[in-house]
Amino acid sequence: MIQYNRFVLDNGLRVLVHEDPSTPMAVVNIMYDVGARDENPAQTGFAHLFEHLMFGGSIHIPDYDEPLQRAGGENNAYTTNDLTNYYCQLPAENIETAFWLESDRMLSLAFSEKSLSVQKKVVCEEFKEHYINKPYGDVWHKMRELAYTRHPYRWMTIGKELSHVENAHIDDVKHFFFKHYRPVNAILVVAGNVKTEPIRQLAEKWFGDIPMGEKYRRSLPQEPEQTQARTLDVEADVPLDAFVKTWHMDARLDKGYYEADLLTEILGGGGSSRMFQSLVKEKQLFSNLDCYHFGSVDKGLVAVEGKLVKGISIDTAEKAVEEEIEKIQASVVSDTELQKVKNKTESVIAFEDMGIMSRANSLAMYELLGDAQLMNTELERYHRVSAADLLQTAKRIFRKENSNTLRYHSRQS
Amino acid sequence: MIQNRKKAPGIVDAVDMKLQLKPYEHFTLDNQVPVYTVDAGSQEVLMLEWVFYAGNWYEKKNIVAATTNFLLKNGTSQKNAFSINEHFEFYGAYLNRSCYNETATVTLHCLSKHLPELLPVVAELITESIFPEEELAIYKQNQKQRLQVNLKKCDFVASRLIDEYLYGLHHPYGKYTSTLEYDQLEKVELVHYFEQFYVHGRCMVFAAGKLPGDIALQLNNAFGHLPLNAAALPVIDYPQQPAGTKKYRITNDAAGVQGAIRIARPFPNRHHPDFQRVAVLNNIFGGFFGSRLMSNIREDKGYTYGIHSYLQNHIHNTAWMISTEAGRDVCEATITEVYKEMEVLRTEPVEEEELDLVRNYMIGSLLGDLDGPFQIIARWKNYILNGLTEDYFYNSIQTIRTLSAEELLALAEKYLQPEDFYELVVV
Numbered sequence: 001m002i003q004y005n006r007f008v009l010d011n012g013l014r015v016l017v018h019e020d021p022s023t024p025m026a027v028v029n030i031m032y033d034v035g036a037r038d039e040n041p042a043q044t045g046f047a048h049l050f051e052h053l054m055f056g057g058s059i060h061i062p063d064y065d066e067p068l069q070r071a072g073g074e075n076n077a078y079t080t081n082d083l084t085n086y087y088c089q090l091p092a093e094n095i096e097t098a099f100w101l102e103s104d105r106m107l108s109l110a111f112s113e114k115s116l117s118v119q120k121k122v123v124c125e126e127f128k129e130h131y132i133n134k135p136y137g138d139v140w141h142k143m144r145e146l147a148y149t150r151h152p153y154r155w156m157t158i159g160k161e162l163s164h165v166e167n168a169h170i171d172d173v174k175h176f177f178f179k180h181y182r183p184v185n186a187i188l189v190v191a192g193n194v195k196t197e198p199i200r201q202l203a204e205k206w207f208g209d210i211p212m213g214e215k216y217r218r219s220l221p222q223e224p225e226q227t228q229a230r231t232l233d234v235e236a237d238v239p240l241d242a243f244v245k246t247w248h249m250d251a252r253l254d255k256g257y258y259e260a261d262l263l264t265e266i267l268g269g270g271g272s273s274r275m276f277q278s279l280v281k282e283k284q285l286f287s288n289l290d291c292y293h294f295g296s297v298d299k300g301l302v303a304v305e306g307k308l309v310k311g312i313s314i315d316t317a318e319k320a321v322e323e324e325i326e327k328i329q330a331s332v333v334s335d336t337e338l339q340k341v342k343n344k345t346e347s348v349i350a351f352e353d354m355g356i357m358s359r360a361n362s363l364a365m366y367e368l369l370g371d372a373q374l375m376n377t378e379l380e381r382y383h384r385v386s387a388a389d390l391l392q393t394a395k396r397i398f399r400k401e402n403s404n405t406l407r408y409h410s411r412q413s
Numbered sequence: 414m415i416q417n418r419k420k421a422p423g424i425v426d427a428v429d430m431k432l433q434l435k436p437y438e439h440f441t442l443d444n445q446v447p448v449y450t451v452d453a454g455s456q457e458v459l460m461l462e463w464v465f466y467a468g469n470w471y472e473k474k475n476i477v478a479a480t481t482n483f484l485l486k487n488g489t490s491q492k493n494a495f496s497i498n499e500h501f502e503f504y505g506a507y508l509n510r511s512c513y514n515e516t517a518t519v520t521l522h523c524l525s526k527h528l529p530e531l532l533p534v535v536a537e538l539i540t541e542s543i544f545p546e547e548e549l550a551i552y553k554q555n556q557k558q559r560l561q562v563n564l565k566k567c568d569f570v571a572s573r574l575i576d577e578y579l580y581g582l583h584h585p586y587g588k589y590t591s592t593l594e595y596d597q598l599e600k601v602e603l604v605h606y607f608e609q610f611y612v613h614g615r616c617m618v619f620a621a622g623k624l625p626g627d628i629a630l631q632l633n634n635a636f637g638h639l640p641l642n643a644a645a646l647p648v649i650d651y652p653q654q655p656a657g658t659k660k661y662r663i664t665n666d667a668a669g670v671q672g673a674i675r676i677a678r679p680f681p682n683r684h685h686p687d688f689q690r691v692a693v694l695n696n697i698f699g700g701f702f703g704s705r706l707m708s709n710i711r712e713d714k715g716y717t718y719g720i721h722s723y724l725q726n727h728i729h730n731t732a733w734m735i736s737t738e739a740g741r742d743v744c745e746a747t748i749t750e751v752y753k754e755m756e757v758l759r760t761e762p763v764e765e766e767e768l769d770l771v772r773n774y775m776i777g778s779l780l781g782d783l784d785g786p787f788q789i790i791a792r793w794k795n796y797i798l799n800g801l802t803e804d805y806f807y808n809s810i811q812t813i814r815t816l817s818a819e820e821l822l823a824l825a826e827k828y829l830q831p832e833d834f835y836e837l838v839v840v
Contacts, residue, residue, distance in 0.1 A: 023784050024780055065703050066770065069702075069770050069771075069777075070770045071424045071773065073777055074701075074702075089781050090777060093430075094425060096422035099422075100421060118715040122718055123718075125716070128740070129718050129738050133670050135566070206416065239561040239562055270502045271486070271495070271497075272502045288555065288559070336503065339503070340502055343505035346505055347523065351522065354455075355785060
């Protein structure tokens with residue numbers, strides 16, 4: 001059970017405080033309700049580029065990192081398709097430094113041309129390092145475009161193409177900032193060796209006078225229900241054939257999300273999972289195989305992904321995956337399997353909750369979803385799932401017409 | 414209230430904060446296996462690690478140590494691979510194994526309440542593993558495929574080659590794997606290695622987290638009677654055979670859009686008086702986000718997503734390494750800038766303001782690193798394996814607090830000479 005206190009400033013900034021006197025440190029975590037899904041299709045990768053610019057100086061403070069490091073702190077940030085999160089950890093005595101820095105960059109960035117031009121290059125190198133200069137680096141670009149026809153999950157957080165990042169203009173940066181980076185669209189979580197009352201005063205002092213901004217009302221194009229299976233064949237200069245298949249699943253807060261999560265564990269979580277045992281060990285069709293989902297806020301994807309053993313045809317591998325899928329749609333999972341994946345979930349949650357950084361991040365995430373208290377009821381939601389629920393959800397998700405298949409052929413073979 | 418937002422709030426200098434490394438508890442099992450524990454944490458979870466002197470230092474043939482370690486989970490005289498995995502996974506536990514140079518480990522993460530069901534099976538793995546032919550064949554096939562994919566990546570290729578240049582292909586720190594060596598592996602070699610370095614090997618145990626009150630009894634019942642820590646370890650000395658040529662340019666992928674850059678020089682281990690001092694210099698040079706290399710090459714020029722320098726974590730001799738992936742057309746410019754930063758460190762004393770920042774950053778980061786039982790035991794493990802005591806911890810804090818700009822200049826003059834560095838770009 002994670003305890004916290006919650007209050008809202010007059011400008012709409014939501015503040016959560018989690019007190020943990022066992023650590024000498026404090027974490028300040030700010031989550032902004034904006035991710036790659038909120039981008040203009042002609043300017044993808046912008047939310048993530050923007051995350052870089054948040055370190056390029058704010059209106060009163062030329063450099064974010066330096067004063068934080070001087071206070072003994074460290075920080076980082078990440079962007080997903082759903083949200084953008086900034087966090088820093090520092091000795092609790094110096095927590096006001098984090099309030100000063102974070103509030104100034106929420107008040108306004110410096111909008112430096114130099115920072116924009118350098119960070120465009122840095123992000124392009126990041127793009128190359130992870131998605132161009134790596135074998136199979138474009139798999140998820142292609143799969144997202146195949147699986148989504150309308151919803152902005154069509155593109156990856158890094159962006160659709162380098163040119164979108166290269167073409168970003170300072171006016172776009174300003175517009176994006178004042179639309180999304182306002183108190184009313186943000187959540188502040190403070191965790192560690194802190195007390196709520198002093199934190200409330202610091203929050204008022206540093207964040208209280210920032211103009212509220214306009215609440216961002218998200219109205220994204222929804223993905224129409226898929227009615228026909230889609231397949232894409234690709235050829236690339238890679239050593240081995242690869243196979244990726246996805247199915248649309250439920251949104252983060254739906255009951256079906258928890259069921260899909262457990263199903264992916266049964267199919268592909270660990271050495272005793274069904275697909276690993278059958279397809280990697282017994283039939284030896286894949287040299288590695290994973291089954292997982294993206295944890296997306298809107299309707300996400302369940303994925304099966306693997307590289308084929310040399311000499312095995314993609315048809316054979318695909319057929320074997322389908323057999324496993326048919327099996328889980330045909331009969332209920334065993335009591336042992338169900339208990340196993342629930343035990344794993346309990347363990348994962350306990351390990352995740354060990355550090356204050358991760359606790360702060362989870363609190364922000366659940367608050368963004370609508371209620372931080374969800375963090376404490378999550379395990380219960382998993383426990384309530386029955387074998388019959390899993391069967392029903394497997395039948396619904398794993399329909400052929402709901403599937404997308406990417407057959408990634410090695411040009412050499 | 415109108416804030417003066419230009420003025421930073423007052424801070425307590427991290428260098429003035431009191432840092433303490435929580436001491437470990439220590440006991441030995443009936444067979445003299447030492448156990449080190451740190452009992453702390455709020456969640457009902459724990460981590461147990463069995464460290465064997467079974468790393469690639471002791472193998473006579475390449476990849477025997479790593480394969481033996483990997484296949485510990487793939488079959489015993491009582492259970493097949495599936496049953497082993499199912500047992501740990503049923504209890505929500507994670508059993509991992511890793512092979513390093515001197516040591517090889519088995520690590521268990523689990524909810525404390527499930528320990529009684531898990532310990533006997535860990536004991537079974539380290540005494541009764543049988544290395545089935547079928548499992549070895551699957552492992553060989555999948556590892557060869559994985560290697561084939563990795564060899565397409567410039568960073569993977571560069572990391573292998575730079576170690577080869579520094580230590581030589583016959584040194585445990587410099588050697589790497591090949592398809593041929595996977596093909597030549599035989600079951601009997603694994604069985605022998607297992608017998609000598611696990612069943613009759615030298616072992617120590619590290620435990621951290623919320624430990625059950627009877628942890629000593631539980632461990633002794635499961636492991637205290639095993640034939641461990643009786644035989645002496647072979648003493649093997651590998652001569653370091655560094656390459657004669659210093660500079661390399663390699664094309665791995667003609668169409669590559671980035672190059673992996675590695676620049677490195679040999680460096681003594683933690684027992685050398687300069688080690689902790691150079692750790693401070695390294696921080697200034699390329700050890701954190703605010704470092705010289707990062708500020709210049711990423712934040713000013715945008716040549717790379719990230720550039721880092723670090724001292725390799727080796728028990729014997731080690732190396733000082735600079736590592737980055739940069740745009741193909743700016744690789745040479747990146748290297749020029751790295752040498753420029755070395756020159757600046759050799760010729761201009763670090764300003765007090767920057768030095769203060771680095772001191773505070775290092776101490777603050779140390780404070781954060783000591784937060785939690787797993788982090789504390791990891792530090793202790795590192796000290797114990799390197800033959801260091803807690804003095805090392807307090808000395809290193811003292812060094813961070815007091816090392817002067819003049820001393821840094823002298824260290825840069827001694828160690829940051831371009832001609833001492835190997836230099837490699839793999840596109």
